[in-house]
Amino acid sequence: AQTVTQSQPEMSVQEAETVTLSCTYDTSENNYYLFWYKQPPSRQMILVIRQEAYKQQNATENRFSVNFQKAAKSFSLKISDSQLGDTAMYFCAYSSRNRDDKIIFGKGTRLHILP
Amino acid sequence: NAGVTQTPKFQVLKTGQSMTLQCAQDMNHNSMYWYRQDPGMGLRLIYYSASEGTTDKGEVPNGYNVSRLNKREFSLRLESAAPSQTSVYFCASSDRAPEHTFGSGTRLTVV
Numbered sequence: 001a002q003t004v005t006q007s008q009p010e011m012s013v014q015e016a017e018t019v020t021l022s023c024t025y026d027t028s029e030n031n032y033y034l035f036w037y038k039q040p041p042s043r044q045m046i047l048v049i050r051q052e053a054y055k056q057q058n059a060t061e062n063r064f065s066v067n068f069q070k071a072a073k074s075f076s077l078k079i080s081d082s083q084l085g086d087t088a089m090y091f092c093a094y095s096s097r098n099r100d101d102k103i104i105f106g107k108g109t110r111l112h113i114l115p
Numbered sequence: 116n117a118g119v120t121q122t123p124k125f126q127v128l129k130t131g132q133s134m135t136l137q138c139a140q141d142m143n144h145n146s147m148y149w150y151r152q153d154p155g156m157g158l159r160l161i162y163y164s165a166s167e168g169t170t171d172k173g174e175v176p177n178g179y180n181v182s183r184l185n186k187r188e189f190s191l192r193l194e195s196a197a198p199s200q201t202s203v204y205f206c207a208s209s210d211r212a213p214e215h216t217f218g219s220g221t222r223l224t225v226v
Contacts, residue, residue: 009155033213045158045205045217091157095213102148102173103215105157 002027004094006106013082014114020067021077021109023092030054031097034068034075039108040088048090051075079111087113117141121206121218128196128225136191136221138206144216146209147189148173149181151202152220158205164189196225 003026013019025034036048051059051068058066063080079086092106119140128134140147145166150158150173160173164183178200180192189208193200203222207215 004157035214043203043220045207045215047214050214097213102160102163103158103213105150105159107155107157 002029002032002094002096002104004092004104004106006092006109008109009107010110010112012112012114015082015084017082018078018080019082019111021079021090021092021111023075023077023106025073025075025092025094027073027094027096029096033095033097034066035093035095035103036064036066036077037091037093037105038086038088039091040085045091049077082113084113084115087111119206119208119216119218121204121221123221124219125222126224128193128223130197130225132196133192133194134196135193136204136206136223137188138190138218139188140206140208140216141187142208142210142216143186144208144210145186147183148207148209148215149179149189149191150205150207151175152205153202161191161204193223196223198225201225 005024032053034051038046038048049061065078067076089108091108094104122137148163149161152158159175162181164170167186182190206218209215
C-alpha cells in the first residue's frame with residue numbers, strides 16, 4: 001500500500017525567508033501524481049502544486065516549487081519569499097494514475113510565517 | 116460557479132443520534148469522495164464513488180454509510196454517532212484530472 005510521510009509536524013520562519021517542507025512516499029507503481037495542498041485557517045483545501053511522476057522537470061507555481069527525486073521517493077516543497085498569507089497546514093499527497101483517483105495524504109506540516 | 120457544496124458547516128450530535136452530511140457538485144464530475152480530518156492524522160478516505168451508481172470503501176469506513184443519489188450528490192450517513200466520529204468531514208470530486216476539488220468541510224462534534 002502507498003504511504004506518504006511528512007516528518008516535520010510544525011515549522012516557523014520569518015517573513016521573506018525561504019522554507020522547505022519535506023515529504024517522502026512509498027509506492028511500487030511507476031505512474032502517479034504528487035501534490036501539495038494548503039489548508040489555511042479557513043479550512044479550505046487549496047491545491048498548491050502538482051507533479052506527474054513521468055515528468056523529470058520539477059513543477060513550479062510562482063513562489064512555490066518542488067524538488068522531485070523519483071528514485072529517492074522524495075517530494076519537497078520550497079516556498080520562496082514567504083508571506084504572512086502562507087501560514088497554513090500543508091499536506092503532501094499521492095494519487096495513482098490507475099486507481100479511481102483516490103488521494104493518500106500525509107499527516108501535514110503546520111507552517112507559521114512570522115512577521 | 117459553486118464547485119462542491121457541503122451542508123451543514125457545523126453540527127453537534129449526541130451519542131447514538133443519526134445524521135446525514137450532504138454534498139453536491141456542479142462540475143459534472145464522475146468521482147466523489149468523503150474524507151475525515153483529525154488532528155495529526157491528515158485526511159483519510161471514508162468512502163468514494165467512482166461513478167454514479169457505484170460506491171466503495173476507503174481506509175476508515177466503519178460506522179458510516181454513503182449514497183450516490185445521482186451524478187451531482189453524494190451523502191454520508193452516521194447511523195449511530197459515537198464520540199470517535201468527532202472530526203472535520205470533507206467532500207471532494209474529480210474527473211479525469213487526479214486533483215480533487217474540495218468542499219469547505221463540516222465540523223462535527225459528538226458529545
